[in-house]
Amino acid sequence: MDTLLRSAWPVCAAVLGLILGSFYNVCIHRYLTGESIITPPSHCPHCRKRLGVAELIPLFSFLYLRGRCAGCGQPISPRYPLVEALSGLWACLLALNFGLSVPFFVYLAFGGLFIVASFIDLAIFILPDVLTLPGAALALPASVLLLGLPWAEAVAGALAGAGLFWLLHLVYRVVRKREGLGLGDVKLMLVIGALIGVKALPLAILWGSLAALLASVAWLKGHRGSLAQVPIPFGPFLSLGAMAYILYGPAFLDWYWRTILPQ
Numbered sequence: 001m002d003t004l005l006r007s008a009w010p011v012c013a014a015v016l017g018l019i020l021g022s023f024y025n026v027c028i029h030r031y032l033t034g035e036s037i038i039t040p041p042s043h044c045p046h047c048r049k050r051l052g053v054a055e056l057i058p059l060f061s062f063l064y065l066r067g068r069c070a071g072c073g074q075p076i077s078p079r080y081p082l083v084e085a086l087s088g089l090w091a092c093l094l095a096l097n098f099g100l101s102v103p104f105f106v107y108l109a110f111g112g113l114f115i116v117a118s119f120i121d122l123a124i125f126i127l128p129d130v131l132t133l134p135g136a137a138l139a140l141p142a143s144v145l146l147l148g149l150p151w152a153e154a155v156a157g158a159l160a161g162a163g164l165f166w167l168l169h170l171v172y173r174v175v176r177k178r179e180g181l182g183l184g185d186v187k188l189m190l191v192i193g194a195l196i197g198v199k200a201l202p203l204a205i206l207w208g209s210l211a212a213l214l215a216s217v218a219w220l221k222g223h224r225g226s227l228a229q230v231p232i233p234f235g236p237f238l239s240l241g242a243m244a245y246i247l248y249g250p251a252f253l254d255w256y257w258r259t260i261l262p263q
């Protein structure tokens with residue numbers, strides 16, 4: 001029974017992640033359009049057709065509808081299946097890493113916050129305070145009381161993460177004479193720093209920055225301009241770095257120290 005549960009759990013978690021993903025889509029869409037999260041019921045943004053039961057199934061409805069609304073034939077934004085797939089993948093990988101445990105649910109919740117905030121940032125270059133501020137308030141007690149991180153490490157993580165990006169924000173404004181790094185990134189780093197702790201920050205920020213650099217280079221292939229001019233939101237990449245650290249950071253560091261400094 002135990003082994004059955006252990007092998008079935010990642011699959012169940014993936015399904016849970018897909019369902020949460022379609023809720024995240026509602027949050028993202030309604031933040032961007034200013035609609036309420038509770039009413040009206042899910043509908044096509046073009047023709048207002050209410051979605052049927054089959055059209056509410058995450059991911060599969062997009063495939064089944066071949067990316068178009070059944071009412072008006074307008075294409076459905078690829079954001080919908082992407083958010084659902086990412087959320088499902090995140091839950092599945094968390095289940096493989098942490099099993100059925102308290103950390104699984106803590107990271108699942110904060111991953112949801114990162115996904116919703118990132119896709120809003122990608123769309124309008126804003127990391128909403130309504131996500132980052134409650135997230136920052138909850139991250140500290142969650143990491144200390146539920147994940148067992150020492151108080152000092154969590155507090156130092158929040159201060160160092162937010163402090164570093166606040167400094168970058170000031171430097172950028174002075175050097176380039178315009179806003180680049182927003183204060184939203186600073187508030188997001190409060191969440192990330194408190195959640196993963198100060199020791200995890202360098203690697204998480206490094207991974208996030210590498211991903212941002214790769215994305216910028218890819219963006220430049222289709223556009224003119226220099227690397228400094230790429231209009232790239234940083235929130236998704238900081239989130240990606242943090243999520244990659246949560247999954248693979250400790251194992252990576254362990255491998256790194258054993259390989260670089262063999263006893």
Ligand SMILES: [Zn+2]
Nearest residue numbers: 044047069072
């Ligand atoms: Zn439609």
